[in-house]
Amino acid sequence: MKVRFMFSHLKKMLSQRSPSAYRFGVALASLLVIPAALSFNSLEISQPVLKAAAEAVSVQKVWANEAAAAAAPAAEAKKDEKKGTEVWAPLAPPKLEAKDYPVVKGFNSRITVWFIAQLHLFFGAFVLAVPIFVWLIELTGVITKDERYDHMAHEFMKVAMTGFSLAASFGGLLSIALVVFYPQFMLYMTGIFGKVMIFYALAFFAESFFLYTYYYGWDKMSDGKAKTIHLSLGLGLNLAGVFLMMVSNSWASFMMAPSGLDDAGVFKGDVWAAINGHLWNPVNIHRFVANIAYGGSLTAAYAGYKFLTAKTAQEKAHYDWMGYTSFFIAIIGLLPLPFAGYWLTKEIYDYSQQMGITLMGGAFAWLFILQAVLIGTIFLSANYYLWCCLARSPGAKRYTFMIKPIAIVIVTAFLAWFTPHTLVMTSKEVTQIGGAHHPLLGKFGVMAAKNTAVNFLIVLTFLSFQIYQRSNKRAVGDDFWATNGTSVQIGLYVAGLANILSLGIYSYYLPASVRIGLSVPQVTTTLIVIVTSFILDGKIFKKSEEMGETQWGNMPVRSQYALFTLTIGFTWLMGLMGYVRSAIRQHWHVYTVFRDNSPDAFTPTLPYAASVVTVIVCVFIALVLFMFWMPMLAAKKGSSGEH
């Protein structure tokens, strides 16, 4: 009834088509999100719920760190009469014992929370990403006046709707699991972030409002000002989603790199200081970019699945196009992702040398070899898909001779990238090599080689993309760019790759701190090659002719499996790296501040951890199939009824 009431109001507004009605719509969208974001920094809000919770468990008695508690004279909540608000008590991290961790028969606390958290993150990443590119595709449709974009955007949202439910369900389950298995930890975290958690919960209402009005209002708000309102609702949905992601990121980054605490680890009362920790923004950026790539790959897998099961040529053509668009989005996210990852890792090193070395040089370094293998698989399958795409273009034969050299360079760069710094060797091999350090392969183990390799991978992946983009075009005319533009592009690629390689070799001989700095000109070179070459394409083909009609749907079946490989690679990678990010805290709930004394406070063996991640990935893939099946179920019912 409420939805109908809301819709009737919206309909009324739209039918009036007045500027004030439009403004009201936008204002309504803004009102629900912006105050939450703006009030972050001045959270002088009373916390009756938090206070009641803290009193109920007698915080001062439970916290065993008496010295720290004594160091906080304002330990009792006091009333600030002038402002009429309450200033919350500083909280010391408790010293827990094994008995403080409830045991539920049949459940292992860590595995249960690990499982649920990872599944929640998978779905969360998906549903945060999809509305971003759905909104962009819808906007593209409005600008180009091409309705196909609008239909595709709508279909993407249809797929994501089940994902929203699953993300929310696992989110709720995670909250309960954390409270059940780690009550003291949750009490501590609530003591610090309680104020923000309330806004976090409220943001879900905002997101739900935007989600349902955006999705169910799609057909009703399809043109004119109504479309503008619809786009505003989509923007609101994305703002709410990003807000939710950033807030929950702050808890994870606080656990890794706590801030806003005094020397004794006691929370000083400034929530913003706790949120704005050393790793918050690197995690925000990395997750945001990764979500885009991940969301794109999942929808590409959906399109691939639909392509394989399509009955007609028309259906095949549609899902081929949808798959390509999703793939394109995934690649847009994938290309900057290594740089976002490097920044995060650098900040981890800066925060704690111990944590940084544990991550990259110690026990977890082996998982980074798996990471490199998975990223390489993603790059290889992405390139393979692009090469298969050439089958759509009648003019592509002119370029196929370039594919094998590109493949050789990509594989070589990839081998250099995943060569470990520390090699796994038998004692016989150690003797043959003359020690643990290989004189040749050791050179590929440092960042100088790895930065060079990843820049090569990115430039050549873009080259594959560019080959596909121009495969069906022929420049006409005799202006400078039409006749010489391609030669300039070739020169640009050669000079760019030579510069990246020489910077890599040069940086190998420099101190580590300077060497990392040289990755900046390498990345800049990569960006210059990509952007300039893209612009040059525009100039070269300003006047051009098609060499035949693009044959959407004319794709080999195996190309769709490349899309599946992409998705599974991303999912596995997220699970693995999610584990690493969390596990480098080792035996700490909050790094160096709040010790984990549960029976599970040990680092599991690498095969065990990898196995758990793999099982989670399998469960997730099964749920994704369910998610893909749901819209088809609706379509079947629809086709038997309305259509």
Add this chain to the structure above:
Amino acid sequence: MHFLKPIIGVLVAYLLIKIGVPFLGSLSHPGTWPVVPTAVMKMYLFFIIAGAFVASTFSEEGYNGLIGPIVDLYGNPAKAKLRLGAVAAVSLLGTWVAYQYVKPSFDAPVELRSVHPAPPSSANMWGKSFELQTLKNPFREDKANFAKNVEEGGIVYYKNCFYCHGDKQDGKGHFYSAFNPIPANFVDVGTIAMLTESFVFWRVGTGGPGLPSEGAPWATAMPVWHTMLSEEEVWKAVMFIYEQSGVQPRVTATVAEKK
């Protein structure tokens, strides 16, 4: 014959890695034959084969050229004998691989050894605790006496470290060939150039026995120098090895410095 191209390509790549890499490595380490470890070789080969496959099958022509002969071999009644031979060859290859895995061996187990293990947050030496995260070399800032301190560090080095780590700091001292693994090569940018001075100070001070169990088993003969040298001597020796090897210690901006 289209299907032979990727196979030849893979074989060439294999030989380059199997023979070419050790040959080039032996030029810089005479007397050794630095093979590519089996674990790395497997990963290399997997992706070389995958690369050859994708580069050969992106087009229908290439795909049919590679897969066609296999389909023909298994489906053509006229090739029954050849098929039998191919199945037997594949089965024997599988048997040989399986046997290699399960046959008894006297080799020591594979070592999962971290070259640079994570340091503890603090280390006990000379009866006191050092916080490694914030620890700085006290002599580094003394610019006036820098040359003198380095020289004194050199004396410590030549009296104690030189025999293993060598005159050129390349890990080839008099006794180096007796050790497995050989002593660290400070000139290589993959060793001390990647580490902060506090890390090197801790490694020198606590030696092999002071290493964490994280990367066990530890096969290192590095002595526990804090029982034989003073704190001052270790710091100066650390300064000397950086100066002499021509590399700079890693510097990480601390959170406090950033803010």
